[in-house]
Amino acid sequence: MQQSIPASPTLTAPEPGQPAETRTRSRSSLLRQIAGTPSGAIGLAIVTAYVLVALAGALGVTPFDPLEQHRPDRLQGPNRTYLMGTDMLGRDVLSRIIKGGTNSMIVVLASVTLATAIGTTIGVLSAWSGGFLDNVAMRVMDVFFAFPAILLALLVVTVLGTGIRNTILAIAIVYTPIFARVARGPVLSLKETDFVEAASAIGSPSWRILLRHVLPNTVAPTIVQISLALSWALLTEAGLSFLGLGTPPPEPSWGQMLSDSTGIAEIAPWLLLFPGLAIMISVLGFNLLGDSLRDALDPRLRR
Amino acid sequence: MLRYLLQRFLFAIPTLLGVSVLVFVAIRMVPGNAITAMLGTEAGLLTATQRASLEEYFGLDKSPVEQYFVWLRNVLQGDLGYSVRLGEPVLDLILHRLPVTFELAFLSVVVALLVGIPLGVGSAVRRNSAIDLGGRLFALIGLAAPNFLVATLSIFVLSKYFNFLPNAGNFTRLLDDPILNLKQMLLPALTLGLAFSASVMRTTRSAMLEVLGQDYVRTARAKGLREKVVIVRHTLRNALIPVVTLTGIEISYLLGGAVIIEQIFALPGLGRLTLNAISQRDYALIQGVTLFIAAMVVIINVLVDLGYAAIDPRISYANRS
Numbered sequence: 001m002q003q004s005i006p007a008s009p010t011l012t013a014p015e016p017g018q019p020a021e022t023r024t025r026s027r028s029s030l031l032r033q034i035a036g037t038p039s040g041a042i043g044l045a046i047v048t049a050y051v052l053v054a055l056a057g058a059l060g061v062t063p064f065d066p067l068e069q070h071r072p073d074r075l076q077g078p079n080r081t082y083l084m085g086t087d088m089l090g091r092d093v094l095s096r097i098i099k100g101g102t103n104s105m106i107v108v109l110a111s112v113t114l115a116t117a118i119g120t121t122i123g124v125l126s127a128w129s130g131g132f133l134d135n136v137a138m139r140v141m142d143v144f145f146a147f148p149a150i151l152l153a154l155l156v157v158t159v160l161g162t163g164i165r166n167t168i169l170a171i172a173i174v175y176t177p178i179f180a181r182v183a184r185g186p187v188l189s190l191k192e193t194d195f196v197e198a199a200s201a202i203g204s205p206s207w208r209i210l211l212r213h214v215l216p217n218t219v220a221p222t223i224v225q226i227s228l229a230l231s232w233a234l235l236t237e238a239g240l241s242f243l244g245l246g247t248p249p250p251e252p253s254w255g256q257m258l259s260d261s262t263g264i265a266e267i268a269p270w271l272l273l274f275p276g277l278a279i280m281i282s283v284l285g286f287n288l289l290g291d292s293l294r295d296a297l298d299p300r301l302r303r
Numbered sequence: 304m305l306r307y308l309l310q311r312f313l314f315a316i317p318t319l320l321g322v323s324v325l326v327f328v329a330i331r332m333v334p335g336n337a338i339t340a341m342l343g344t345e346a347g348l349l350t351a352t353q354r355a356s357l358e359e360y361f362g363l364d365k366s367p368v369e370q371y372f373v374w375l376r377n378v379l380q381g382d383l384g385y386s387v388r389l390g391e392p393v394l395d396l397i398l399h400r401l402p403v404t405f406e407l408a409f410l411s412v413v414v415a416l417l418v419g420i421p422l423g424v425g426s427a428v429r430r431n432s433a434i435d436l437g438g439r440l441f442a443l444i445g446l447a448a449p450n451f452l453v454a455t456l457s458i459f460v461l462s463k464y465f466n467f468l469p470n471a472g473n474f475t476r477l478l479d480d481p482i483l484n485l486k487q488m489l490l491p492a493l494t495l496g497l498a499f500s501a502s503v504m505r506t507t508r509s510a511m512l513e514v515l516g517q518d519y520v521r522t523a524r525a526k527g528l529r530e531k532v533v534i535v536r537h538t539l540r541n542a543l544i545p546v547v548t549l550t551g552i553e554i555s556y557l558l559g560g561a562v563i564i565e566q567i568f569a570l571p572g573l574g575r576l577t578l579n580a581i582s583q584r585d586y587a588l589i590q591g592v593t594l595f596i597a598a599m600v601v602i603i604n605v606l607v608d609l610g611y612a613a614i615d616p617r618i619s620y621a622n623r624s
Contacts, residue, residue, distance in 0.1 A: 139317055139318065139321060140321065142317075142318045142321070143318055143321035143322050143324075143325055144325075146318055146319075146321075146322050146597040146598075146600050146601050147322075147559070147593070147596070147597050147600070148555055148556045148558065148559035148596065148600065149556070150556075150559075150562055150563075151559040151562070151577065151593060151596060151597075154562065154577065154578075154581060155326075155329055155589070155593055156329075157581075158329075158333070158581050158589055159329050159330070159332050159333050231447075235449050238449060238451075239449060239451060239563055242451050242563060243562070243563060243566065243578065244582075245581070255451075258451070258452060258455060259451075259455075261455070262455055262458070262567075265455070265459045266459065266462065266463050269459070272455060272456065272459055276452045276455070276456065279449060279452060280444075280447050280448050280449075280452065281447075283446075283447040283448075283449070284443065284444070284447035287443065287446055287447055288443075
């Protein structure tokens with residue numbers, strides 16, 4: 001009884017956004033399923049490229065030092081030496097795009113990991129304990145939902161100050177309530193099921209039931225949410241940096257490179273083009289991957 | 304209906320109180336003294352006696368809990384504080400900028416719905432046709448392109464090739480010169496609206512596909528109704544519910560979140576006010592604006608709930624106890 005989870009935990013209709021079905025499936029077959037669709041394959045390829053670029057930047061594999069100013073070569077268009085041209089200060093755009101990718105990935109990964117860990121824990125525990133505690137936790141989440149996401153992020157940055165670490169915290173704080181809500185749904189419905197009751201009747205301790213029977217059922221919706229959060233985190237980092245409230249200069253970030261290009265793009269369009277493409281292609285990749293993940297994990301949405 | 308409305312607003316009160324606590328605590332977490340926070344760099348010019356009398360005047364010598372209740376009482380009386388920086392009461396500043404933000408939100412939503420819904424319907428009805436593929440491609444790009452990129456790009460293209468310049472600080476209000484105002488609003492509204500229309504298109508499409516598969520749609524077709532009637536009256540009306548939800552979320556985003564677009568196009572709305580407050584460390588203003596926006600969002604959420612009742616015949620709030 002303990003090793004298998006019923007295919008459908010509830011007899012009643014599941015709430016929207018909550019998978020009624022949990023299947024045991026190996027990770028490799030999920031990957032194959034995603035790579036099998038054209039959009040999934042493109043998404044996977046883009047995200048892999050994003051990660052590789054970010055890693056290259058982290059390891060310092062860039063044509064030039066991203067911060068080094070080649071004064072005589074200011075505002076050069078793309079050429080053999082500078083594949084994506086140079087900016088106002090003569091810095092190599094390609095190197096800055098690569099290092100900007102690193103900064104973007106640090107923020108995206110750290111913030112989404114933080115939000116997933118804290119949010120899921122709050123969601124699962126609050127739904128499991130129920131009653132007063134659950135009520136309080138959910139009212140607190142409602143308070144956070146009352147702020148438009150970017151405004152909440154701005155508020156956090158105002159209080160904590162700018163910088164990579166605070167950008168991470170800001171994005172994590174915005175996304176934590178969302179993960180809490182996503183994890184809470186399945187736990188609430190599972191709590192009432194026969195197999196959980198049976199496990200508790202034979203004397204399984206609460207933590208064991210949580211870990212073995214309940215938590216696995218929150219995985220699918222959480223993964224789908226993670227894929228959405230990744231692309232949102234990337235956009236928010238770029239947006240905050242665009243406003244000058246994210247990654248602090250001279251450290252490169254795509255959003256800030258884009259905002260630096262305003263006013264000068266007329267004579268140096270490559271300063272607008274490359275960071276813009278970097279942001280757009282990366283978000284597109286995460287979105288495509290997210291869509292195919294959702295299709296693969298949530299059979300109700302497949303059509 | 305009235306009873307439900309009342310109930311729904313009553314439930315919003317704890318959330319609003321929570322919002323006020325959060326904003327109050329957040330602003331007090333800013334490192335440094337509240338007087339310093341209020342006056343910024345000028346605080347350095349204060350003598351110790353001046354500082355003490357200011358602290359007494361603003362009630363800062365009281366405990367934080369007492370301070371909160373004093374602040375809350377003022378807020379409930381419409382006193383959101385005073386912006387030392389701009390020399391005006393915070394509420395006046397907000398109310399002066401609100402129409403611009405409302406207008407921008409309204410125009411963008413109109414653009415988004417006018418583009419997104421027909422595209423979504425066409426895409427679902429003619430599934431896998433050229434319309435569908437084109438629509439889906441549009442949505443994919445629209446979702447991936449951040450609005451600040453679209454804005455920067457459109458300004459670039461328009462100024463380079465069409466000799467057009469966005470208003471550089473000389474914003475004209477709607478009532479002063481509607482035509483000029485709409486001209487100035489056009490590009491920002493299109494930028495925000497087209498980005499949002501991508502989500503609208505996707506949501507409409509998937510909701511339409513789901514409803515088109517329902518039995519009652521087959522029944523409607525079987526009894527010989529014209530396709531147009533089936534699509535518009537039987538399918539679209541039901542498919543619009545998730546679009547209403549989405550629009551509600553988007554409006555609350557637009558009211559507080561059009562920060563970047565208002566900044567790029569130099570529109571004197573709430574978002575730009577917030578951003579200026581942040582860059583000038585005007586904490587009284589930040590506190591007031593965030594509280595105001597969050598309260599608006601809570602109220603809009605209630606209204607969206609009521610919007611369901613208007614569209615979905617299955618949801619009748621009148622019968623709820």
